[in-house]
Amino acid sequence: xxxxxxKYLRGRKIPSSACSGCGLGQVHKKVLMAIDQIGLTTxxxxxxxxxxxxxxxxxxxxxxxxxxxxxxxxxxxxxxxxLALPPSKKIILTVGDGxxxxxxxxxxxxxxxxxxxxxxxxxxxxxxxxxGGQYGLTTPDGSVTDSSPYGMRDPNWVQDxxxxxxxxxxAGAGFLARHTSIEGQNAVESIKQAIRFKGFSLxxxxxxxxxxxxxxxxxxxxxxxxxRWLTERTNPKTEIEGLTIKTGIYPVTDGNRLEFSEQxxxxxxxxxxxxxNGAN
Amino acid sequence: MKRLFDxxxxxxxxxxxxxxxxxxxxxxxxxxxxxxxxxSRRLPHENGFYVQAEDELAxxxxxxxxxxxxxxxxxxxxxxxYILYADPYGWALGSEIPxxxxxxxxxxxxxxxxxxxxxxEFYLSxxxxxxxxxxxxxxxxxxxxxxxxxxxxxxxxxxxxRMPITILADQIVTDGxxxxxxxxxxxxxxxxxxRIATRKINQGxxxxxxxxxxxxxxxxxxxxxxxxxxxWTPTSDGYDTEEVIWQHKHAYRLIYxxxxxxxxxxxxxxxxxxxxxxxxLVAYGSPSRVVKSAVRAAREQGLKVGAIxxxxxxxxxxxxxxxxxxxLSVELNFDGQLVREVQRAMPKGSEVHFLGRxxxxxxxxxxxxxxxxxxxxxPLESIQWQREAW
Numbered sequence: 110x111x112x113x114x115x116k117y118l119r120g121r122k123i124p125s126s127a128c129s130g131c132g133l134g135q136v137h138k139k140v141l142m143a144i145d146q147i148g149l150t151t152x153x154x155x156x157x158x159x160x161x162x163x164x165x166x167x168x169x170x171x172x173x174x175x176x177x178x179x180x181x182x183x184x185x186x187x188x189x190x191x192l193a194l195p196p197s198k199k200i201i202l203t204v205g206d207g208x209x210x211x212x213x214x215x216x217x218x219x220x221x222x223x224x225x226x227x228x229x230x231x232x233x234x235x236x237x238x239x240x241g242g243q244y245g246l247t248t249p250d251g252s253v254t255d256s257s258p259y260g261m262r263d264p265n266w267v268q269d270x271x272x273x274x275x276x277x278x279x280a281g282a283g284f285l286a287r288h289t290s291i292e293g294q295n296a297v298e299s300i301k302q303a304i305r306f307k308g309f310s311l312x313x314x315x316x317x318x319x320x321x322x323x324x325x326x327x328x329x330x331x332x333x334x335x336x337r338w339l340t341e342r343t344n345p346k347t348e349i350e351g352l353t354i355k356t357g358i359y360p361v362t363d364g365n366r367l368e369f370s371e372q373x374x375x376x377x378x379x380x381x382x383x384x385x386n387g388a389n
Numbered sequence: 390m391k392r393l394f395d396x397x398x399x400x401x402x403x404x405x406x407x408x409x410x411x412x413x414x415x416x417x418x419x420x421x422x423x424x425x426x427x428x429s430r431r432l433p434h435e436n437g438f439y440v441q442a443e444d445e446l447a448x449x450x451x452x453x454x455x456x457x458x459x460x461x462x463x464x465x466x467x468x469x470x471y472i473l474y475a476d477p478y479g480w481a482l483g484s485e486i487p488x489x490x491x492x493x494x495x496x497x498x499x500x501x502x503x504x505x506x507x508x509x510e511f512y513l514s515x516x517x518x519x520x521x522x523x524x525x526x527x528x529x530x531x532x533x534x535x536x537x538x539x540x541x542x543x544x545x546x547x548x549x550x551r552m553p554i555t556i557l558a559d560q561i562v563t564d565g566x567x568x569x570x571x572x573x574x575x576x577x578x579x580x581x582x583x584r585i586a587t588r589k590i591n592q593g594x595x596x597x598x599x600x601x602x603x604x605x606x607x608x609x610x611x612x613x614x615x616x617x618x619x620x621w622t623p624t625s626d627g628y629d630t631e632e633v634i635w636q637h638k639h640a641y642r643l644i645y646x647x648x649x650x651x652x653x654x655x656x657x658x659x660x661x662x663x664x665x666x667x668x669x670l671v672a673y674g675s676p677s678r679v680v681k682s683a684v685r686a687a688r689e690q691g692l693k694v695g696a697i698x699x700x701x702x703x704x705x706x707x708x709x710x711x712x713x714x715x716x717l718s719v720e721l722n723f724d725g726q727l728v729r730e731v732q733r734a735m736p737k738g739s740e741v742h743f744l745g746r747x748x749x750x751x752x753x754x755x756x757x758x759x760x761x762x763x764x765x766x767x768p769l770e771s772i773q774w775q776r777e778a779w
Contacts (some may be wrong), residue, residue, distance in 0.1 A: 122628075135395060152613040155611055158619075165629070168619055168621070169617040169627065170626055171627065172615070173613060173615065173616040173617075174612070174613065174615065174616050175619075176484075176610060176617070176619060177619030178620065179479075182477065185442070185443075185447040185450035185451050186450045186451070186453060186454035186457070187454060188440070188456035189412065189451035189453060189457070189458070189462065190452025190454035190455065190611075192412055192438050192440070192458065192460065192608065193454075193456075193457070193458020198611050215443060215444070217445055219447065224718075279753045288611055288669055302658050331435055376438075379431075381434070381436070
């Protein structure tokens with residue numbers, strides 16, 4: 110991390126205040142590796158964050174321009190920001206599963222529908238962990254959490270064949286991928302493609318929370334056990350009851366739509382052209 | 390000077406464009422929809438953008454995002470949308486982001502009556518979000534021309550105080566048609582007393598200084614200043630902190646940058662107060678037009694009646710109420726909102742009474758009779774539950 114941290118992060122925020130054994134640092138590192146391998150500088154990216162572990166721990170770590178939005182609304186903020194920034198500036202958002210797939214899902218889908226050029230990194234730790242470990246929108250079925258002491262049975266986005274990426278795809282997202290924090294360069298490659306993509310892109314990255322999720326669900330805080338549990342369920346030969354994580358680039362059919370701010374510019378330019386023609 | 394005959398909605402649009410508004414994000418709602426329509430037509434001519442948001446939460450967040458990128462932005466709504474602004478409004482207050490918000494008040498509670506005037510968000514506009522620890526700035530026009538000029542002023546104040554400014558209008562002001570003068574040259578802008586501030590960029594590293602000073606440039610992202618802004622309590626350089634000492638500094642700034650610079654806010658209007666009248670009517674927005682006529686009618690009948698018309702609602706202009714006299718607050722609600730603030734501000738020994746209407750304006754004769762009753766030391770209790778001694 111040293112090389113990447115020195116190049117891209119703020120010393121005051123390193124090491125982060127994340128718990129020992131947390132997988133968020135691995136997600137964060139993969140995003141920085143992708144940025145580095147593309148060759149971007151701190152001046153090329155405006156970094157936004159949501160609320161919860163994923164947002165708070167990454168806020169203002171970026172040694173360029175930063176913002177942290179209200180819970181679940183960061184996609185709407187980025188939509189306005191996109192209108193103001195030059196097209197060459199990248200907007201990268203690091204948010205959590207609640208921020209993206211719970212409170213913020215409406216705004217996320219509308220950002221995908223409008224094809225606003227931004228890269229959303231959803232760092233998913235299976236629920237609301239910064240508030241102590243309540244089940245969320247991606248918590249594996251039956252999990253015991255602080256708010257599901259008898260086992261989580263609330264229908265969510267990873268049960269019964271449902272996949273949240275299907276919905277984001279349906280809204281018009283141009284690039285989607287899913288990975289775990291345990292994966293390596295294949296995840297970095299997906300993030301690179303997402304950042305390079307001109308339009309709305311999202312990479313869903315599952316990472317272990319040992320303090321709150323795994324301590325209750327598996328009865329251990331050992332990150333090695335948690336990582337093995339996730340790895341066993343990542344691309345298994347046969348489906349595993351409760352949770353199967355399929356990683357890689359998620360196929361989309363709608364990758365060439367006009368980007369939102371370009372669309373807006375086109376309207377303005379067409380009106381201006383008509384005005385100057387009228388004046389002649 | 391361009392002379393038009395148009396609605397308050399059109400005046401607000403033109404005022405915003407004169408002030409340099411480049412982004413309007415909104416969600417259709419009666420009686421503010423025409424502002425969105427006008428903006429969608431006008432902004433592309435001015436190199437600006439109209440975004441139709443998925444809801445009012447998104448509308449104000451999009452405006453804030455645009456402002457964070459350096460573009461002046463505005464949204465407009467009515468009560469049901471204004472309450473949804475609570476979330477982004479707090480963010481803009483806390484992160485000190487300039488943005489203009491218009492509320493064309495209609496009849497409540499909830500969806501109420503869409504196409505009739507109300508004044509139910511007097512207090513909501515003081516506390517448009519949670520958490521306290523801030524002052525709000527709220528301006529209230531009472532005509533089409535003033536809807537124009539106060540929109541220009543709201544953009545000006547948003548930049549200097551770097552905060553969201555609410556224009557608290559009502560359905561009669563926004564839907565009503567009147568003549569409107571729009572300046573076309575710099576001289577005409579000055580002549581009309583309009584003030585315009587350009588966007589400045591905070592170069593850091595101190596983005597949130599612990600002072601009451603205004604004219605601190607706001608955070609603008611995308612200029613590689615290392616700017617940081619968030620919904621968290623900030624250190625002076627924008628880091629999020631849980632330390633109470635920083636919260637004290639931040640709260641001091643949010644409260645006192647406004648309290649200590651009230652002198653630059655628009656003043657209230659005094660009507661026929663020179664001879665120490667027996668009764669002073671108090672109003673803002675469209676009821677103040679009836680109040681003005683009522684003062685004239687009362688004077689013709691030999692009654693010593695004056696009026697105070699508020700333009701800046703928040704911070705509340707306590708100075709306007711230094712006279713020990715009988716006040717009568719005339720409002721478009723039945724619960725009495727402005728009256729409570731008059732009661733707080735007036736000297737001991739004064740009296741304050743309340744006359745409420747909603748969905749329609751009070752009549753001139755009704756106000757004159759109420760004033761006469763008070764002058765005759767009669768109680769303002771009456772046949773109808775809408776009037777009562779306060």
